[in-house]
Ligand SMILES: C=CC1=C(C)c2cc3[nH]c(cc4nc(cc5[nH]c(cc1n2)c(C)c5CCC(=O)O)C(CCC(=O)O)=C4C)c(C)c3C=C
């Protein structure tokens with residue numbers, strides 16, 4: 181019997197340093213997130229980052245936490261239930277980090293009689309720290325605990341036409357009543373090193389002006405290319421002028437070079453360049469979360485206004501919007517009936 185496993189990143193159990201610390205520990209000790217040898221990761225994560233970050237992160241989580249819990253978890257659950265309503269097969273939800281484990285979700289599927297699973301990492305783009313780690317962890321859990329289960333994985337869907345359409349519609353809808361000078365596509369950042377590591381050719385990704393628009397097999401795993409391509413396709417779909425749109429990358433840790441331009445630098449720069457009315461969209465996330473609700477909708481807004489901006493709007497993620505739910509349900513139906521997966 182077939183079934184679906186949706187996987188998102190996860191959140192701490194509560195917005196307190198006590199619960200944020202073990203969550204960040206699991207997240208940052210992932211070798212695909214802080215990709216250095218274990219001894220060094222221990223020093224960087226446990227000896228440095230976890231000494232101060234849990235308190236700071238907990239304060240940020242407190243600003244966005246809902247009565248029902250973490251927005252990322254609550255929205256993912258709503259999405260799961262709505263997708264399930266459109267299908268005749270079980271749909272379960274797991275998180276890469278934190279309490280709602282992937283193993284527990286696979287067990288839930290097994291208990292419902294499922295032995296043929298469609299794994300859906302809830303990320304439009306490929307990154308070793310997001311998409312890849314979900315796939316690797318799910319395969320490890322499957323091999324160790326559910327060896328008779330078959331798992332098929334949905335590829336990154338950043339260029340799927342139905343996904344692009346719902347994203348473009350969301351932007352058009354969000355900007356109906358908002359006069360803007362510019363739209364910023366702010367994607368979650370990753371260290372530049374991760375781009376090179378994920379390049380199977382080992383020479384294509386130079387992280388310059390040309391590489392991401394020069395055809396290459398490397399783009400199957402190039403987060404930077406996939407982000408730029410999403411923006412390009414959305415602009416084409418909207419039929420709007422590309423002059424008023426640009427890309428940036430948010431949320432970085434210190435020391436390494438991360439993908440540029442950095443969102444916070446752009447927010448400070450824009451008002452000086454005459455951009456006073458700004459809309460920001462965050463397409464690396466399908467559900468709103470700390471990084472969109474706090475970093476972009478709150479901190480980003482303050483930064484832009486303090487730098488001289490006048491009006492600012494964060495367009496929410498696709499969340500549990502009906503058109504997005506239907507797109508996902510249709511992808512599952514294609515897999516169920518024709519073994520076709522979207523690209
Ligand atoms: C697009 C998906 C994501 C990628 C790629 C990604 C890479 C990445 N993230 C960190 C460090 C942190 N990220 C944090 C929060 C966070 N990250 C994502 C998604 C991606 N991260 C989401 C959805 C969230 C929000 C989770 C929520 O509960 O709402 C955090 C925790 C918060 C904080 O302290 O700022 C950290 C830390 C690294 C190092 C990395 C790639 C190397």
Ligand SMILES: [Fe+2]
Nearest residue numbers: 368369431471
């Ligand atoms: Fe992150």
Ligand SMILES: [Fe+2]
Nearest residue numbers: 385391392405
């Ligand atoms: Fe590139």
